Amino acid sequence: MSEIMPQEFWQGVEQFNSGQFYACHDTLEALWIEAGEPEKTFYQGILQIAVALYHLENLNWRGAVILLGEGSNRLQRYPSSYGGIDVDELLSQSAVLLATLQKIGPDKIADSDLGENQVLSLPRIVLTTD
Numbered sequence: 001m002s003e004i005m006p007q008e009f010w011q012g013v014e015q016f017n018s019g020q021f022y023a024c025h026d027t028l029e030a031l032w033i034e035a036g037e038p039e040k041t042f043y044q045g046i047l048q049i050a051v052a053l054y055h056l057e058n059l060n061w062r063g064a065v066i067l068l069g070e071g072s073n074r075l076q077r078y079p080s081s082y083g084g085i086d087v088d089e090l091l092s093q094s095a096v097l098l099a100t101l102q103k104i105g106p107d108k109i110a111d112s113d114l115g116e117n118q119v120l121s122l123p124r125i126v127l128t129t130d
Contacts, residue, residue, distance in 0.1 A: 005083045006031065009043070013085065013125045016046070021054035042083060045074030046125070049094055053122055061106040068098045086126040093123035 008031050015024035028047040035043055048071030055063030072094045080088040100120060101109070 005039075009083070012046070012050075013127075016050050017124050019053075019122075021050045021057065024050040025054065038078070039083070041074050042078060045071045045078075046090075047071070048074065049090070049123060052094075056101075056109075056120070056122075059109050061101060061104075061109040065098065065101050068094055068101070072098070081128040084127055086128050089126045090123055093121070097121065097123060 008027055012024045012027040012031070015021075015027060025047050028043045028050065032040055032043040032047060048067045052064045052067035052071060055061075055067060072091055075087055075091055078087045080086070097120060
């Protein structure tokens, strides 16, 4: 089943993939407020992962870990391909990042290189062709 997603959703995906996590949150939150299920929870899962990455940029380990987990939990109820994106791939990348952050721990987050030579691999939203 192919869901027709609004243009704002694709704008949010573009913002997510270009590292504009706060802007992505704002874009998807506007959709989320107006949406009904099942899209409402789908938007919320993605925007929570975006906010987790925003927290990570600000070295907020706790916020990043909590929101990565919450966003991933919301997305797990969706099929592997939903709304034109590869949900399984986003979940997989988010799980790897979450495990890495848990291993690093809150005290060492400032030591992990989040700059240009990023050692942490940030999730990206991969589009599907269905």
